[in-house]
Amino acid sequence: MNDSNCDDDSYYQFDEAGALLSTSLPLPLPRQCGKVRDVYDMGDQLLIVSTDRISAFDYILPSGIPAKGKLLTAMSEFWFDKLKVRHHLRSTEIPAELSSEFDTSPLVGRSMVVEKAKVVPFECVVRGYLEGSGLKEYQSTGQICGNKLPDGLVQCDKLPEPIFTPATKAVEGHDENVSIGRMIADLGSELALQLREMSLQIYRTALQYAQTQGILIADTKFEFGIVDDQVILVDEVLTPDSSRFWAADSYQPGQAQPSFDKQFVREWLSQCGWDKQSDPPKLPADVIDQTAAKYAEAYEQITGKAFAG
Structure with a gap:
């Protein structure tokens, strides 16, 4: 697995398309770089900067998607406001003390100042439709993460009820889908069951709203943290990076659905001859443009607002 260039001497690293690939801000305290x-x-x-990096098949790609980080930030801000649950976001404004020290213009629109929290070491995944790793497990065992499902379901079928399918958070490689029993063993029953109920409730609330906008949320992942013994929503929420969005008017179970995410990226990488073991190739301009357009379409349809980029 490769990593982003987090040791660049300059404050900002862009690719030839103008996508922000990494930041190296002159802040006195350590920082982390994720995908x-x-x-x-x-x-x-904390200051969280959403870059334009994009990952696929557990690799961070050498090409970014211009303005992707701004879109993820704007969509998370939209959902944090709409969901009305306690969350970590304090502001999307650049702190004044930073603006007085260096050029912060590349950070505008892609930064979140958030409350510090002790992050729960599980991805809280909710599935309302049968796709992805859930589909593979169902086809093999008839269940997903210990949730027994009816026989005869086909790809992308709507499940009788949304199900909670947690996953461990891998430092490298794939996250591992686990049962609620594993979560209880690690976290205790009170916290694990609270996370399950919160995840299912947030998903149902988001799904109900998204359907009014013509979008189906097939599945999504949430992350939670603990502040003063209270569970709060952290990280991003209900973005094309963390969720599978489908157009309701073209939904047809029994086959893969067109989705508002990195579908074009995955398809091109699967067909370009890359072995998925070595450093990934740069993306062609048309794949970058199509992916950016799909992300923007998801934002605009869900929020009802134009995405300026």
């Missing part, structure tokens, strides 16, 4: 986000410690809070 998409650079996280800086600012004392009692």
Whole structure:
């Protein structure tokens, strides 16, 4: 698995298409670099910068998707406001003390100042439709993460009820789908069951709204943290990076659905001859453009607002 260039001497690294690939801000405290986000410690809070990096098949690609980080930030802000649950977002404004020290213009629209939290080491995945790794497990065992499902379901079928299918958070490689029993063993029954109920409730609320906008949320993942013994929603929420969005008017079970995410990227990488073992190739311009358009379409249809980029 490769990693992003988090040790660049300049503050910002862009690719030839103008996508922001990494940041190296002159902040005094350590930071972390994830697949998409650079996280800086600012004392009692964190600065999360959403870059334009895109990953596929557990690799961070050398090409970014211009303005993707701004879209993820804007969509997360939209959902944090709509869901009305406690969350970590304090502001999307650049802290004044940073603006007085260096050029922060590349951070505009892609930064979140958030409350510090002790992050729960599980992805809280909710599935309302049968696709992805859930489909593979169902076809093999008739269940997903211990959730027994009816016989005869086909690809992309709507499940009788949304199900909670947690996953461990892998530092490298794939996350591992686990049962609620594993979560209870690691976290205790009270916290594990609370996370399950919160995840299912947030998913149902989001699904109900998204359907009014012509979007089906097939599945999504949430992350939670603990602050003052209270569970809060952290990280991003209900974005094309963390969710499978389908157009309701073209939904047809029994086959793969066109989705508002990195579908074009995955398809091109699968067909270009890359062995998925070595460093990935750069993306062609048309794949970058199509992916950016799909992300923007998802944002605009869900929020009802134009995405300026």
